[in-house]
Structures are given as structure tokens and as C-alpha cells.
Amino acid sequence: MAEAPSTTRNPFTHVETPAVGVAVEDLCKSFGTFEVLKHVSFSVAPGEIFVLMGPSGSGKSVLLKHIVGLELPSSGRVTVDNRDAAAEETREQVRMALVFQAGALFNSMTVYDNLALYPREHRIADEAGIREKVMRALQILSLENAAEKFPSELSGGMKKRVAIARALVMEPQLMLYDEPTSELDPVMSATIAEIIATLKDQYRVTTIVVSHDRDLALNISDRVGILMGGELLFLGTPAELRTPTDPRVADFLNPKIDLQNPRFKKLET
Amino acid sequence: MKQLIQILEGLGSTLQLLMRAASYAGTLPRQIGRFVEQCYTIGYTTLPIVAILSFFIGSVLALQSGHAAENFGPKQFIGLLVGLSMAAELGPVMVAVLLAGRVGSAIAAELASMKVYQEIDALETMNIPPARILVLPRLAAILVMMPVLTIIADLVGWFGGAIVAKYTHFISIEPESYFATMRQYMEFRDVWNGLVKAEVFGFVIVLVSCNIGLNTRGGPREIGASVTRAVVVSLILILVLDYFVTKALM
Numbered sequence: 064m065a066e067a068p069s070t071t072r073n074p075f076t077h078v079e080t081p082a083v084g085v086a087v088e089d090l091c092k093s094f095g096t097f098e099v100l101k102h103v104s105f106s107v108a109p110g111e112i113f114v115l116m117g118p119s120g121s122g123k124s125v126l127l128k129h130i131v132g133l134e135l136p137s138s139g140r141v142t143v144d145n146r147d148a149a150a151e152e153t154r155e156q157v158r159m160a161l162v163f164q165a166g167a168l169f170n171s172m173t174v175y176d177n178l179a180l181y182p183r184e185h186r187i188a189d190e191a192g193i194r195e196k197v198m199r200a201l202q203i204l205s206l207e208n209a210a211e212k213f214p215s216e217l218s219g220g221m222k223k224r225v226a227i228a229r230a231l232v233m234e235p236q237l238m239l240y241d242e243p244t245s246e247l248d249p250v251m252s253a254t255i256a257e258i259i260a261t262l263k264d265q266y267r268v269t270t271i272v273v274s275h276d277r278d279l280a281l282n283i284s285d286r287v288g289i290l291m292g293g294e295l296l297f298l299g300t301p302a303e304l305r306t307p308t309d310p311r312v313a314d315f316l317n318p319k320i321d322l323q324n325p326r327f328k329k330l331e332t
Numbered sequence: 333m334k335q336l337i338q339i340l341e342g343l344g345s346t347l348q349l350l351m352r353a354a355s356y357a358g359t360l361p362r363q364i365g366r367f368v369e370q371c372y373t374i375g376y377t378t379l380p381i382v383a384i385l386s387f388f389i390g391s392v393l394a395l396q397s398g399h400a401a402e403n404f405g406p407k408q409f410i411g412l413l414v415g416l417s418m419a420a421e422l423g424p425v426m427v428a429v430l431l432a433g434r435v436g437s438a439i440a441a442e443l444a445s446m447k448v449y450q451e452i453d454a455l456e457t458m459n460i461p462p463a464r465i466l467v468l469p470r471l472a473a474i475l476v477m478m479p480v481l482t483i484i485a486d487l488v489g490w491f492g493g494a495i496v497a498k499y500t501h502f503i504s505i506e507p508e509s510y511f512a513t514m515r516q517y518m519e520f521r522d523v524w525n526g527l528v529k530a531e532v533f534g535f536v537i538v539l540v541s542c543n544i545g546l547n548t549r550g551g552p553r554e555i556g557a558s559v560t561r562a563v564v565v566s567l568i569l570i571l572v573l574d575y576f577v578t579k580a581l582m
């Protein structure tokens with residue numbers, strides 16, 4: 064494999080910026096008395112693809128929100144490029160994009176305007192340049208025909224793709240996806256996996272993907288973490304993931320469908 | 333005690349929002365599109381009802397004072413009475429009350445739903461401050477539209493009073509003498525003070541509604557709660573501020 068460059072290169076403007084790393088140090092988060100994250104620590108190297116897996120409700124989305132500074136830690140610290148993720152200046156200095164689990168599209172704007180908002184507000188290019196970027200991102204996600212539609216007119220999977228396209232237009236140094244492929248068909252899922260891998264190889268975008276998709280984790284990730292009940296139970300390479308030592312992790316990855324002794328029956332005893 | 337803390341918190345976050353929005357004032361020229369859109373929305377939603385209401389308030393004022401003056405006093409002073417009441421008090425307060433109901437509620441609903449559906453979060457991760465693109469254009473728009481709406485309310489109210497004064501059989505004074513007393517005894521300052529008041533009301537209503545919308549937490553039910561709260565808080569503030577601004581302008 065060719066050696067990865069040390070800087071991120073903006074795919075549209077070809078401006079080079081340093082690749083950024085992420086560090087989560089002993090992060091705890093409670094909502095009231097409910098502990099969602101318990102002493103979570105890991106780091107993601109610049110230009111790495113980190114896949115975060117875990118059961119529903121284990122705190123994955125909450126963890127991502129800490130990285131972009133939308134939630135503040137109860138204790139512990141999250142840094143992006145050695146800057147405190149909770150500080151507002153960090154967002155000005157590091158370009159980060161989060162693909163929200165529910166899309167979080169701007170409902171009062173067309174798909175085109177959703178994508179164009181970021182470059183317009185930050186005056187990244189003139190209107191013609193923006194049009195080119197936006198149309199290219201829409202094309203990559205097969206959304207050319209949806210440009211003039213409003214989010215309420217889209218299907219669930221289309222909304223997800225618009226959210227991904229909107230993040231691509233931002234040309235981020237750090238890209239966070241919250242279950243990007245959960246509503247997509249197999250071909251589109253593969254396309255997303257290819258996009259993630261390409262951004263890393265060619266532009267050295269640091270990527271964190273929350274996903275239940277084992278193929279994605281095994282094929283494109285550099286490292287995988289598994290979050291269960293707010294604790295990080297596994298942290299390692301995809302190869303190590305094939306032979307997990309913790310029985311809880313093994314059961315999560317390869318749940319046996321047991322018709323003789325189904326899980327919901329175990330609850331009753 | 334808990335409520336007092338809530339009120340103080342609300343005041344603090346409102347002032348903070350104001351400071352933020354003000355710090356982006358320099359970006360207003362390139363947000364001219366959003367500014368015009370907001371002016372249009374504010375004017376369009378309130379103008380018809382402002383016109384209807386002030387017409388009837390002017391009429392009722394003329395009717396009441398005409399009735400009272402039937403047995404004593406020169407009737408042409410009805411013009412002055414309607415003129416002063418509309419310009420100094422009823423015009424600004426009525427426009428503000430309508431604004432709280434139509435514009436304040438709409439702003440709170442829109443921003444609350446953006447908050448609940450994570451659009452505000454998305455803006456923040458994009459490093460596009462909501463205070464800049466959502467709050468600032470609205471504040472600027474209300475500063476421009478409020479005097480316009482109030483002047484229209486004053487004029488329509490005066491006109492309504494004049495019609496009633498002419499065609500009510502126990503009053504029947506000609507518009508010439510109705511407006512003559514207004515011209516003679518009213519000062520420009522009376523109208524001007526009313527506009528200052530209206531400006532304060534409008535600005536506060538929009539700012540408070542923005543803040544309540546942006547601080548919504550939870551789900552769709554809380555959107556409704558925010559709308560109600562924006563209207564109630566605005567109405568209370570109008571009446572409280574009315575006293576203090578009136579006093580300050582004396």
C-alpha cells in the first residue's frame with residue numbers, strides 16, 4: 064500500500080491542510096443520574112478510519128456529539144487536533160462534518176440549498192464554483208434528480224444520502240458518520256464504503272464511522288471499537304475482531320439464532 | 333424561588349443571544365436576502381390585521397368620546413383625543429400585541445422545530461452560528477418594519493375615528509375640524525414617542541421569541557410549549573415595558 068500523505072488535500076480546491084487526530088480521554092457522560100458513557104478512552108490517528116460498533120442505546124451517538132462539541136463531558140476530555148472539542152474555537156480551526164443519524168437536513172431549504180449553505184456562508188467559492196461542487200456531490204450519491212426537492216419529499220434513504228452529500232461538500236478534515244448505511248441498499252452501502260476509503264487514501268480525511276455493518280468494519284476500517292453499555296469493551300484491528308476474547312463481544316458480533324431457547328424467553332424467567 | 337432562577341436564566345440567555353447577534357452585525361449586508369424575506373414575512377402576516385383592528389379602535393374611541401361629550405364640551409376635540417390615544421398608546425401597544433401573537437409565535441415555532449430536529453446542531457457543527465443567520469436578520473427586519481406598521485396603525489385609526497365622527501348622528505363633525513384640533517394641539521413628539529415605544533416592544537418580542545425557540549429541549553410537544561411561552565412572555569413584557577418606557581419618555 065502506498066504511503067499515506069501527512070496532510071489532507073481538499074478534493075475540490077486542492078488546498079492542503081494538516082490531518083487531524085482525535086483523542087477521547089476517560090470520558091464520562093450522565094444525563095441526570097443515568098450514566099451513558101463510563102470512562103471511555105481511545106484515540107484516532109490522523110488519517111485513520113475508526114469504526115465504532117455496539118448495540119442500540121449503548122451511547123455511540125452521544126459519543127460522536129462529544130467529538131463535535133454538541134455535548135459537554137460530565138468528566139474527562141475530548142480533543143480534536145489537540146484542541147478541546149468543547150471549545151467553540153475548535154470548530155473554527157478544524158473543519159468537521161457530522162452525518163447525523165436522522166439526517167438533520169434543513170427542512171425549509173431544497174436539497175441544493177442544503178448542500179450549498181456551507182460553502183456560501185463560508186464564502187468558499189463563487190456561485191458557479193459552488194454549483195459545480197454541489198452537483199458533483201449529488202452525482203456521487205445519485206441524487207441529481209432530487210436537487211430541487213425539499214427534505215419532506217424524500218425517502219428515508221435519500222435523506223441519508225443528502226446528509227452524506229452535504230458533509231462531502233464541506234470537505235472536512237474530520238468526518239463523522241452516524242450509521243451512514245443503515246437505510247441504504249447494498250450497492251449504495253458499498254458506494255459509501257468506497258467514498259470513505261477514497262477520502263482516506265487520497266485526501267487523508269480522518270474518519271469515525273458508527274455502524275452496525277460488519278462488512279464495512281472488516282473491509283475498510285483501520286481499527287474497530289465496540290461500545291456496550293457505555294463501556295468500550297473492544298479496541299483493535301479488524302483482524303483481531305475475527306477472534307474476539309470477550310464472550311459479550313463474540314455474542315454481539317455473531318449472535319446465534321436459537322429457536323429452541325429464544326432470547327426473549329430467557330427474559331421471562 | 334425556582335421560578336425566579338428561571339426568569340434570571342432566561343434574562344441571561346436572552347442578553348447573551350443579543351450580544352452574539354450584535355457581534356455579527358457586520359454580516360448584515362451580505363444577508364440582505366434573508367433580511368428582505370423577514371421584512372416581507374413580518375409585514376405580510378401582520379399588516380391586514382393591524383389595519384382592521386386599528387380602524388375599529390379609532391372608531392370606538394371616537395364613538396365613546398363623542399357620547400361622553402354629547403352634553404358638554406366642544407366636540408371637535410374628539411379629533412385630538414383619538415389622535416393622541418392612537419399615537420401615544422393604543423397604536424404601539426396594539427401592534428405589539430398582534431406581533432406577539434402572529435410573529436413571535438411563528439418565530440418560536442420555527443426555531444423550536446429546527447432545534448428539536450437537530451437543524452440547529454447541524455448549523456453549529458458547520459460553524460454557522462444560528463445567531464448570525466437566524467436571529468440577526470429577524471432583529472434587523474423588526475427594527476425596520478415596526479415603525480412602518482405603527483404609522484399605518486395610527487393613520488388608519490385616525491381615519492376610522494374621522495369617519496365615525498362624521499356619520500354618527502349625535503356627533504356629526506366634519507373631518508376638517510376633526511383633523512384641525514389634531515394638527516393644532518398634537519406635537520410631532522407625541523407620534524415620535526409612540527414609535528420609540530413600538531420599536532422597543534418589537535425588538536424585545538423578536539429577541540425573546542428567538543431565545544425561547546432556540547432553547548427548546550425535547551420533542552414535538554415542547555415545540556408547542558415554547559410557542560405558548562413565547563406569546564405569554566411577550567405579552568407580559570409589552571405591558572411591563574409600556575409603563576417604564578412611557579415614564580422614561582416623559
Ligand SMILES: Nc1ncnc2c1ncn2[C@@H]1O[C@H](COP(=O)(O)OP(=O)(O)OP(=O)(O)O)[C@@H](O)[C@H]1O
Nearest residue numbers: 094097099117118119120121122123124125126164
Ligand atoms: N439528551 C439526552 N437526554 C437523556 N438521555 C439521553 C440523551 N441522549 C441520549 N440519551 C440516552 O443515552 C443512551 C445512548 O444513546 P445514543 O443515542 O448514544 O445510543 P446509540 O448507541 O447511538 O444507539 P442507536 O444505535 O440506537 O442509535 C440512550 O439510552 C439514550 O436514552
Ligand SMILES: [Mg+2]
Nearest residue numbers: 123124164241
Ligand atoms: Mg445512535
